[in-house]
Amino acid sequence: MQTLQTVIRPPRAVPHPAGQRIAGMLARLETEVPLTRRVLRTGEPVYRAGERFEALHVVHAGMFKTVNVAPDGREQVVGLHFKGDWLGFDGIADGHHGCEAIAMDTGEVWTIRYDDLLAACSRTPALMGDVHTAMSRELARDRDSMLAMCTLPADARVADFLRHWADTLEQRGLRTDSFTLRMTRAEIGNFLGMTLETVSRSLSRLARDKVIGFAEKGRRELEIPDVAALSAFIDRSLAAATLH
Amino acid sequence: MQTLQTVIRPPRAVPHPAGQRIAGMLARLETEVPLTRRVLRTGEPVYRAGERFEALHVVHAGMFKTVNVAPDGREQVVGLHFKGDWLGFDGIADGHHGCEAIAMDTGEVWTIRYDDLLAACSRTPALMGDVHTAMSRELARDRDSMLAMCTLPADARVADFLRHWADTLEQRGLRTDSFTLRMTRAEIGNFLGMTLETVSRSLSRLARDKVIGFAEKGRRELEIPDVAALSAFIDRSLAAATLH
DNA sequence: CGCAAAGTTGAGCGTCCTCAAGCAGCGTGG
DNA sequence: CCACGCTGCTTGAGGACGCTCAACTTTGCG
Numbered sequence: 001m002q003t004l005q006t007v008i009r010p011p012r013a014v015p016h017p018a019g020q021r022i023a024g025m026l027a028r029l030e031t032e033v034p035l036t037r038r039v040l041r042t043g044e045p046v047y048r049a050g051e052r053f054e055a056l057h058v059v060h061a062g063m064f065k066t067v068n069v070a071p072d073g074r075e076q077v078v079g080l081h082f083k084g085d086w087l088g089f090d091g092i093a094d095g096h097h098g099c100e101a102i103a104m105d106t107g108e109v110w111t112i113r114y115d116d117l118l119a120a121c122s123r124t125p126a127l128m129g130d131v132h133t134a135m136s137r138e139l140a141r142d143r144d145s146m147l148a149m150c151t152l153p154a155d156a157r158v159a160d161f162l163r164h165w166a167d168t169l170e171q172r173g174l175r176t177d178s179f180t181l182r183m184t185r186a187e188i189g190n191f192l193g194m195t196l197e198t199v200s201r202s203l204s205r206l207a208r209d210k211v212i213g214f215a216e217k218g219r220r221e222l223e224i225p226d227v228a229a230l231s232a233f234i235d236r237s238l239a240a241a242t243l244h
Numbered sequence: 245m246q247t248l249q250t251v252i253r254p255p256r257a258v259p260h261p262a263g264q265r266i267a268g269m270l271a272r273l274e275t276e277v278p279l280t281r282r283v284l285r286t287g288e289p290v291y292r293a294g295e296r297f298e299a300l301h302v303v304h305a306g307m308f309k310t311v312n313v314a315p316d317g318r319e320q321v322v323g324l325h326f327k328g329d330w331l332g333f334d335g336i337a338d339g340h341h342g343c344e345a346i347a348m349d350t351g352e353v354w355t356i357r358y359d360d361l362l363a364a365c366s367r368t369p370a371l372m373g374d375v376h377t378a379m380s381r382e383l384a385r386d387r388d389s390m391l392a393m394c395t396l397p398a399d400a401r402v403a404d405f406l407r408h409w410a411d412t413l414e415q416r417g418l419r420t421d422s423f424t425l426r427m428t429r430a431e432i433g434n435f436l437g438m439t440l441e442t443v444s445r446s447l448s449r450l451a452r453d454k455v456i457g458f459a460e461k462g463r464r465e466l467e468i469p470d471v472a473a474l475s476a477f478i479d480r481s482l483a484a485a486t487l488h
Numbered sequence: 489c490g491c492a493a494a495g496t497t498g499a500g501c502g503t504c505c506t507c508a509a510g511c512a513g514c515g516t517g518g
Numbered sequence: 519c520c521a522c523g524c525t526g527c528t529t530g531a532g533g534a535c536g537c538t539c540a541a542c543t544t545t546g547c548g
């Protein structure tokens with residue numbers, strides 16, 4: 001009880017540096033590149049697997065997931081994307097999208113033809129930097145996901161997931177002590193490489209250990225008074241595993 | 245016995261298109277960008293986690309692995325890189341490398357200062373295309389790894405790994421029916437998210453099912469007479485799993 | 489109000505990990 | 519030359535973590 005209410009996080013007086021980077025990039029895009037805005041509702045695809053690659057997209061509002069689909073039907077959520085993230089990089093290499101990007105709530109993307117982007121990058125080096133940075137960040141993020149999936153037990157993996165989510169929110173200047181998971185247990189489980197039942201059990205255990213809290217109504221709203229407690233929980237899981 | 249010797253693959257008369265792409269890129273790099281060549285021996289790092297990011301590297305010979313290291317010491321092999329692959333993209337975003345790249349045998353990389361590369365990309369659009377393609381391909385590959393790790397049982401994961409390896413060799417114009425794994429079971433296991441014992445057992449089972457063969461001397465040399473048999477094995481694993 | 493979808497929790501089981509023992513290749517030095 | 523140690527690989531036995539299946543509760547929507 002006490003642990004869940006001690007930390008009252010005031011709204012940031014100074015915007016997060018990542019937020020400034022994103023704002024700068026969006027401003028550059030608006031002035032330097034022809035773009036079309038597009039509003040999507042929950043479940044609508046930005047692009048589908050197999051489609052010809054012609055354009056990239058930048059998330060301006062809402063939240064999106066990218067799903068890798070195998071020819072045999074297996075599906076894997078491989079990324080979550082918030083404001084400022086790019087969608088569609090996976091299609092550059094061979095001219096077709098290998099994944100599909102789906103809106104997880106009402107959102108807006110700015111669509112930029114790849115031709116136009118290349119031309120603009122030649123004119124505006126800062127824009128090229130933005131693109132490289134975005135791809136690099138996505139690469140790093142994917143690898144962190146691999147590390148987590150291969151080295152963390154289920155509970156710690158869920159904790160790690162929540163920590164990443166809180167970090168993302170903080171970078172966007174949103175409050176991190178209480179927020180709504182916009183995913184079902186099944187989606188979280190798919191993303192983390194486990195079943196929905198295991199996700200549910202892990203969340204219950206985290207709540208029992210007072211690392212997170214559930215809002216009284218709806219088990220989709222979480223309270224994370226102290227992000228550091230998540231890290232501590234992960235460390236504890238690892239320590240418990242390594243001592244024989 | 246018969247299945248292991250039926251397919252004699254003649255050297256390709258026509259080079260693989262991917263090989264041509266790589267050759268073109270290397271030629272462009274040599275003429276358009278100042279680069280320094282560097283030979284590395286087994287175990288030597290191209291760069292280490294935490295180092296300042298200043299340059300990218302292109303594999304010209306040999307084989308390299310990238311390892312993601314967590315602050316708490318966990319290590320995860322997140323990528324394997326052959327001739328024509330780039331190393332170091334992960335450092336662009338925040339100016340420091342999150343991974344380290346290690347030579348797995350004697351190899352050579354071409355090192356290119358990032359500043360120089362950006363300048364060259366502005367002059368030579370084809371070069372920018374090369375860089376984007378390389379990053380995109382790596383992104384796609386990471387996502388395929390995630391899909392495999394989350395949706396395939398151990399045996400199929402090993403088969404998938406071997407299939408990817410054979411594909412990579414074929415794209416480089418090398419023979420795929422018999423080759424040497426330049427990794428220990430432990431490294432393979434780390435890359436695939438399983439233990440070395442499980443890798444060993446999976447390989448034994450694949451050999452028992454005649455999907456692969458071991459060379460008589462040394463269990464590091466494999467014979468894969470028919471790559472399609474690997475795909476068939478994966479499909480069989482999935483079919484067996486889904487029927488209750 | 490009733491139905492469908494999402495979530496929780498329990499029981500049983502299977503895959504993969506852990507631990508352990510033994511073997512094979514290989515370089516070193518007596 | 520062979521003993522020796524070292525590293526890598528294989529195989530087995532036992533156990534644990536997470537999956538499967540199932541029943542029930544809660545939430546949301548028509």
